[in-house]
Amino acid sequence: MTTPSSASAALTRLLGCRVPLQQAPMGAVSGPRLATAVADAGGVGTLSAAGWSAADLADRLDEVVPRTHGVLAVNVAGEPVTDVVAAAAERVPLVDFFWSDPRPDVVDLVHRAGALACWQVGSDAEARAAVDAGCDLLAVQGTEAGGHVRGTGPLLPLLDAVLAWAPVPVLAAGGISDRDEVAAVLGAGAAGVRMGTRFLATPESAAHPAYKQAVLAAGTGATVVSADFADCPLCRTSPRARVLRACVEALDDQVRAGTARWPASGRPPTEDVEGPVAAAAMYAGEGVGRISGLVPVAELMAALCPPAEATSDRAVTSSLRRGVEQLGSSLGS
């Protein structure tokens, strides 16, 4: 039987990282500084291909990849463009897909370039389609997740269902913010963890200072799944994204007053944006209420998860109960 630590060790062996933790892609918020810091700390740092042509992405990766000896991934969200996928697969060991139906031809393209393919899925049926398409690993996303929400159910039941049959390592995503929750999902059998929101509150993330502040200030129940950022390309196919409730309220106020300045585009506010950002899409998962400080990535990674080979079953079990309780109670918020 696969134990929590052996599943994690299989994942780290497959990817060549030391820590079974992937920083989730977060558009321009997860820029090179964040991704390379996570990679340097032994996890998988993820860059986003959104908005880049194949040639520009290739140039960017040629510049960023040599900055770290760690593992980087590139995320392709929405319908994959094959030359963008190829540019990524030729330069990083993992290409990561979301918000489109799994496609064998795209996975094959990744494999032919020598990389691995991961698909983030929101249902058991989608997980089966990803495995049938040839994916090397899966990320299962529960509705607790920050950003675009693919499925309709919470993480733990979906994780259980997929782990019952999946022949590939499975990452758990959605609402995970601290060490106990990491231990809980590893204890439940996940090979690794994919976390987005927690990485917003790091000095290395490119989130706007007001966004970081809003994340730190958020309490329990501070998020909502919204269809309000409908100009976003992903929302055009299914307008469902978990954001801070405060930004939806600010958008409502601006729309009512006829002063909307933010084009509801779904772009999360980055540090280079000037002017008011209160009504921008501030994506955040349900775990946001448990983020207590702006912590540098290396420190955060060390606190969240020891390297896979050091993740003993005893250490996992000691945190398991607290983490399961926290994840369970966040579902009610």
Ligand SMILES: Cc1cc2nc3c(=O)[nH]c(=O)nc-3n(C[C@H](O)[C@H](O)[C@H](O)COP(=O)(O)O)c2cc1C
């Ligand atoms: C600010 C933000 C932006 C995101 N952008 C993307 C994206 O571009 N592509 C993608 O695959 N997932 C994106 N996600 C979703 C993540 O892949 C992941 O499912 C989520 O972060 C996990 O939940 P958590 O944020 O509670 O940790 C985003 C999440 C956040 C918080």
